[in-house]
Amino acid sequence: MEISPLQKARYAYQPKLPPVLKSGIAGLGLEKSPAALPPEGDRERLKALFPSTYGQDRVTFVDRAGGKAAKIEGPGRELRVGVILSGGPAPGGHNVIAGLFDGLKAGNAASRLIGFRGGPGGLVEDKNMEITAALVDAYRNTGGFDMIGSGRTKIETPEQFDAALATAKKHGLSAVVVVGGDDSNTNAALLAEFFAARQAGIAVIGVPKTIDGDLKNEDIEASFGFDTATKLYAELAGNIERDSASGRKYWHFIKLMGRSASHIGLEVALQTRPNVALVSEEVEEKKLSLGNIVDEICASVSARADKGENFGVVLVPEGLIEFVPEMKALIGELNELLAANEAAYNALATAEEKRAFVSGKLKAGEARLYGSLPAEIQTQLIWDRDPHGNVQVSRIETEKLLAAMVKSRLAELAKAGSYKGKFDFQTHFLGYEGRCAFPSNFDADYCYSLGYTAFALIAAGLSGYLSSVKNLAAPASEWKAGGVPLVSMMNIERRHGSDKPVIRKALVELDGAPFKAFAAHRGEWSISSDFRVPGPMQYFGSPEVTDRPTETLLLEKGRE
Numbered sequence: 001m002e003i004s005p006l007q008k009a010r011y012a013y014q015p016k017l018p019p020v021l022k023s024g025i026a027g028l029g030l031e032k033s034p035a036a037l038p039p040e041g042d043r044e045r046l047k048a049l050f051p052s053t054y055g056q057d058r059v060t061f062v063d064r065a066g067g068k069a070a071k072i073e074g075p076g077r078e079l080r081v082g083v084i085l086s087g088g089p090a091p092g093g094h095n096v097i098a099g100l101f102d103g104l105k106a107g108n109a110a111s112r113l114i115g116f117r118g119g120p121g122g123l124v125e126d127k128n129m130e131i132t133a134a135l136v137d138a139y140r141n142t143g144g145f146d147m148i149g150s151g152r153t154k155i156e157t158p159e160q161f162d163a164a165l166a167t168a169k170k171h172g173l174s175a176v177v178v179v180g181g182d183d184s185n186t187n188a189a190l191l192a193e194f195f196a197a198r199q200a201g202i203a204v205i206g207v208p209k210t211i212d213g214d215l216k217n218e219d220i221e222a223s224f225g226f227d228t229a230t231k232l233y234a235e236l237a238g239n240i241e242r243d244s245a246s247g248r249k250y251w252h253f254i255k256l257m258g259r260s261a262s263h264i265g266l267e268v269a270l271q272t273r274p275n276v277a278l279v280s281e282e283v284e285e286k287k288l289s290l291g292n293i294v295d296e297i298c299a300s301v302s303a304r305a306d307k308g309e310n311f312g313v314v315l316v317p318e319g320l321i322e323f324v325p326e327m328k329a330l331i332g333e334l335n336e337l338l339a340a341n342e343a344a345y346n347a348l349a350t351a352e353e354k355r356a357f358v359s360g361k362l363k364a365g366e367a368r369l370y371g372s373l374p375a376e377i378q379t380q381l382i383w384d385r386d387p388h389g390n391v392q393v394s395r396i397e398t399e400k401l402l403a404a405m406v407k408s409r410l411a412e413l414a415k416a417g418s419y420k421g422k423f424d425f426q427t428h429f430l431g432y433e434g435r436c437a438f439p440s441n442f443d444a445d446y447c448y449s450l451g452y453t454a455f456a457l458i459a460a461g462l463s464g465y466l467s468s469v470k471n472l473a474a475p476a477s478e479w480k481a482g483g484v485p486l487v488s489m490m491n492i493e494r495r496h497g498s499d500k501p502v503i504r505k506a507l508v509e510l511d512g513a514p515f516k517a518f519a520a521h522r523g524e525w526s527i528s529s530d531f532r533v534p535g536p537m538q539y540f541g542s543p544e545v546t547d548r549p550t551e552t553l554l555l556e557k558g559r560e
Helices: 005-011 040-049 093-107 120-124 133-137 158-170 182-197 226-247 263-272 280-285 290-306 325-340 342-346 351-361 364-372 375-381 398-415 441-459 513-527 551-556
Strands: 028-033 058-063 080-085 112-116 128-131 175-180 203-208 251-256 312-317 425-430 465-470 480-485 490-495 498-503
Touching: 040 490, 040 498, 058 441, 080 093, 080 120, 093 112, 093 133, 093 175, 093 441, 112 120, 120 158, 158 182, 175 182, 175 441, 182 203, 182 498, 203 441, 226 251, 226 263, 226 312, 226 425, 226 441, 251 263, 251 398, 263 312, 263 513, 263 551, 290 312, 290 398, 290 513, 312 398, 325 342, 325 351, 325 364, 325 375, 342 351, 351 364, 351 375, 364 375, 398 425, 441 465, 441 480, 513 551
Parallel strands: 080 112, 080 175, 175 203, 203 465, 251 312, 251 425
Antiparallel strands: 028 058, 058 480, 112 128, 465 480, 490 498
């Protein structure tokens, strides 16, 4: 592959590690503390589902020089580890593999790393490849998951679990590392329990990945890829803001990736100061209808038109439609309906037939709402679910729906004499552009540290843990490494028409510092053109610019 000058320069970048990992693991010790418990109503069910891995302590790696921490036994033993990239790509995945590889080789030069190609299905079907030093060196500090590929196969049937175990035994694996989001790491928890129940002696360690930012808690301060993706989206949104102010003739509706939570939209709003930024969690909390949302946007459009500014920017979270109460009820009923009538639905040939089939089976209220939507949106709502049973919100053109509804509402206001502006719009979806970008310095460092920490957890003989690197708002010289039990982050949710154990999504907290900072200023942003243009991501120069974390992380940790 021909490489760009930037890629060549990035090969030379040496990611930073938490101090405790810099000198290898010979002097590492473990400190244990109780992990947070799952929701009270789900604990007994989770304990029954995960008898071998429920109730484990969180762990933190410390320098054993102080003599207080427990020693890690056998840190230098030869290990053979498998690694899987699961789900959608996120910037920094290759550095997770690099950190894992370097840790293994630092512990014992004879240790080996096996990549399973195409995601979890690669483990089930034994699609493997040896990860060598030359291969790792060709991918350091680069975006994408193309070193070994990714996939969304979910290991859920007895046959799949048996096949995964057979593959792991065949290759003599000491551990399997699953790099993924909440659903993928739920699968990692199930795999860890399966291996433990069969006394296989094979550990399973997860790594927190998702640009959506919804895999986090007190031990996981950020999922990797979020920093890079939001910096890229903020650059593009800022460019659009400047174009809007230059042309002065369009309102731009920008949908931003984020399947459920609005972390991306909120972060980009904090970086760019748009006129309107919708937050799905607030929509749900306030029980706002589509009409309420349209009225909010129209208020900004009208106020700006009174100033002669017939342009602006609206940020729309990808998953918004699932948080509008009437739409959430409709989607929930559609999920149950499609799961119960899968064969009959799939036998229909055309989108028109499928819409009619669904309309005939919905309850009266949901049927009316479904029928009121444009045909394109109706079809997008009933497209195939992903392997985890989620509606594919990235394919629902919410930004176009809102723009059309705003235009219609403004026409009504103009007819009534309460709106005298001009309104035209453009729509955008910033999504896949951010998933494989060159990782920021922050993500390059963070991912390398997560991979190295995953190795340390394996060397410590632990299983059923998610790699954790904390104190991320501080410089890397103050980061702390450890692990949090996967089961401690789980609850019971309704999926595919039945109750399933899943890792809880971390949604935007309306009483959290990032949302409060946004809410304090959005009124003035709504009517002003005080756009903030962050510009392109920087890799070289002052650490204050190149290594700066997200506004979200700085606000959460009181650093801003």
